[in-house]
Amino acid sequence: MTRNSLTPKTARGARTLEKILRAAEAEFGERGFHEGSIVGITRRAEIGQGTFYLYFKTKEAVLRELVLYTSRQLRHYLSEQVIDVDDRLAAERIGFRAFLDYIRAHPNLYRIVQESQFVDPDVHRAYYEAFAEGYIEALNRAGQQQQIRTGDFSVWAWSIMGMMHFIGQRYLLWNEDRELDDVVDAVLDLMVHGLERPA
């Protein structure tokens, strides 16, 4: 599932677009999509309504673009963190911790992505499918290099994404009652060794 994104022709246009998207992240994150408004976005972005409408026709269109933008930003951030890490299991730990740090810096991300399914189910799905694609590729590569077991990498990628999503929700957004490093250790312990008792 691919979607064309807005690509402004000038650097100034790109900056304005980014301002709008950051303002939309705050507006939708704090007030929700239904309560949130274009006026709220332009006020936070400190731009005129006319400028806004050069980029987007509707509130729905901003949310769609925001989800695609967020997806690119987060994936770029995570791949930067593990770019020099050759071993997959080490990369899993670093990437997972980086994911939690990113969520902490963008506490509205979950709400926005989850709410997008009620506005545009395709873009919500595209968000996760883009992640899965990169993840499956990474597991495949690690399997070929014998860094991990061989297995059903598609199902495994979706499983691991599910772990990360729920752990972020529970231990970061809902109740940070545990040291995040301990939580990451415990998830990795399960992901690497599984439930089975050693023979």
Added chain:
Amino acid sequence: MTRNSLTPKTARGARTLEKILRAAEAEFGERGFHEGSIVGITRRAEIGQGTFYLYFKTKEAVLRELVLYTSRQLRHYLSEQVIDVDDRLAAERIGFRAFLDYIRAHPNLYRIVQESQFVDPDVHRAYYEAFAEGYIEALNRAGQQQQIRTGDFSVWAWSIMGMMHFIGQRYLLWNEDRELDDVVDAVLDLMVHGLERPA
């Protein structure tokens, strides 16, 4: 996080309540919470508006009760499926498959539970916390009986719940492009053995 649920005093009252909740499941599932209406619910339930208001004052209140009801129903169904299964790893497989079957029979469940976070974040969270509680207990018991490794069972329970949630979303609700039994096998393979290559 506990919430009191409605408990009608008569069998007839309980039947009417269930009719309302099933109608709300269809109404909110098909039309979404914002588009869905009390009129739509009473029409589907074939009851008068007056009867509806004996049970609920608002649309929000029905959604809350529906989420709590769904949580109890699903947990009851899953525990029935594994009641005679002594081994935890066998129970994981049977329970996971049963979860997918339940989702197939109630395709609106995900949408309703997920949408509830934008209406009443507490009840959305309570839905998952009730699951986690039972899950942690089951893992603890299995650990004591040496059916699985000992570990951080809270983090593991949330991790496994995340796996199941994402797998249901991807391989059942979004795209049933794989045999579900194969998907369950692949998830169990990861959950039981982990990513690490055998020594």
